[in-house]
Amino acid sequence: xxxxxxxxxxxxxxxxxxxxxxxxxxxxxxxxxxxxxxxxxxxxxxxxxxxxxxxxxxxxxxxxxxxxxxxxxxxxxxxxxxxxxxxxxxxxxxxxxxxxx
Amino acid sequence: xxxxxxxxxxxxxxxxxxxxxxxxxxxxxxxxxxxxxxxxxxxxxxxxxxxxxxxxxxxxxxxxxxxxxxxxxxxxxxxxxxxxxxxxxxxxxxxxxxxxxxxxxxxxxxxxxxxxxxxxxxxxxxxxxxxxxxxxxxxxxxxxxxxxxxxxxxxxxxxxxxxxx
Numbered sequence: 545x546x547x548x549x550x551x552x553x554x555x556x557x558x559x560x561x562x563x564x565x566x567x568x569x570x571x572x573x574x575x576x577x578x579x580x581x582x583x584x585x586x587x588x589x590x591x592x593x594x595x596x597x598x599x600x601x602x603x604x605x606x607x608x609x610x611x612x613x614x615x616x617x618x619x620x621x622x623x624x625x626x627x628x629x630x631x632x633x634x635x636x637x638x639x640x641x642x643x644x645x
Numbered sequence: 646x647x648x649x650x651x652x653x654x655x656x657x658x659x660x661x662x663x664x665x666x667x668x669x670x671x672x673x674x675x676x677x678x679x680x681x682x683x684x685x686x687x688x689x690x691x692x693x694x695x696x697x698x699x700x701x702x703x704x705x706x707x708x709x710x711x712x713x714x715x716x717x718x719x720x721x722x723x724x725x726x727x728x729x730x731x732x733x734x735x736x737x738x739x740x741x742x743x744x745x746x747x748x749x750x751x752x753x754x755x756x757x758x759x760x761x762x763x764x765x766x767x768x769x770x771x772x773x774x775x776x777x778x779x780x781x782x783x784x785x786x787x788x789x790x791x792x793x794x795x796x797x798x799x800x801x802x803x804x805x806x807x808x809x810x
Contacts, residue, residue: 580770581763583796585803586752626699629691630707634714636756641692641699 570643573619574628577638578609590635591617594628619644648798650805654742657798665729665739667794672723674758674791675715683764687715687757715757721750748802755795755802762788 576587584606591602595617608615617639618628625641632639647658660668677683688711691703728741743751763773766788773792781787 580768580773581760581792582756583799583803586756586799589803589806626691630710633689633691633707633711636687636753636760638689640690641696 572622572625573642573644574617578613579638594631658740659738672719675719680765683761686764718750718753722754755799759792759795
């Protein structure tokens with residue numbers, strides 16, 4: 545009996561499940577990467593459409609992508625971040641989801 | 646070639662046979678078959694390789710949706726391009742009218758084509774920015790011309806969508 549109790553407490557599956565839930569709740573960020581083919585005006589238009597940014601803000605992010613190689617467009621919960629990345633891929637932009645450290 | 650807004654359409658007139666042929670090639674140019682680099686570019690990974698589970702789910706659920714989206718855009722463009730097949734004189738200039746409601750599909754298909762061609766010929770950033778390149782001498786040069794020509798059309802469509810004059 546004792547042995548069985550110890551075994552269920554130490555069951556690594558529970559530990560794993562808890563950790564996964566924590567990981568999902570971590571803030572995630574939507575990152576857009578530089579691509580020499582996509583036009584600057586096109587990238588700006590996509591940022592405006594997907595994130596509802598003003599033209600000025602969209603252009604700032606576009607220039608950051610162009611000059612620094614990447615720009616963080618949004619951060620928050622994973623589900624929404626995934627949706628943004630999916631939309632950006634639909635417009636053929638190079639976008640990824642990253643954990644916020 | 647002349648390009649202007651005409652009511653609910655973007656009209657490309659005085660299209661010479663060469664440019665008309667490049668336009669006809671838009672749908673075909675989006676084909677990634679046999680071009681691994683193009684496949685990888687159009688269906689790029691949503692996260693780092695360490696996020697294996699997320700990447701696997703993406704392949705399973707999101708990629709088919711993206712394929713459908715890209716295919717729909719290409720089909721819309723192919724339907725608009727039917728206008729270029731009706732000319733009785735094969736070497737005459739022709740006119741193409743793109744309904745503004747199809748603008749998003751055109752932007753998407755032109756972008757697909759540009760990315761696929763660029764991946765196929767592995768153009769460098771320098772080549773893509775060189776707008777004063779010497780005349781077309783090879784299939785690769787033609788590819789670069791196509792990328793730039795399709796980019797010019799994208800710029801014009803974007804310009805019209807923003808309502809700039």
